[in-house]
Amino acid sequence: MANGWSLVIGLIVIVVFCGVSWCAAPKGENQTVWRSTLILSAVACFLMWAITFLAQWHPLIQPIRNDLRPEHTPSHRAY
Incomplete structure (x- = not known):
């Protein structure tokens, strides 16, 4: 699963690559x-x-589903 460590690990890899380059x-x-x-x-x-x-x-932006029946659609939508 994606988490904040992905950015840190990616940054470390790029810094090492730049040093080697x-x-x-x-x-x-x-x-x-x-x-x-x-x-x-x-x-x-x-x-x-x-x-x-x-x-x-x-x-x-949170996606809004249009394929739900009206009785299952929340009456208040947060935009």
Whole structure:
């Protein structure tokens, strides 16, 4: 089940990956390009995953079922 530890574990994995990318980038004139590409793409992927995860974990809008019979529909709907 999803919980808050998923974000912490994901963040730790990304930090470790960024550290390894910093140290393992091939030496040469394109070392900065390699480092920037690997670190920025990892952070962008993590942010996209985290935003999607949080949007599904705590939705801002609660779905309303339309397939219920009128006698089973609550009279007061919280919006």
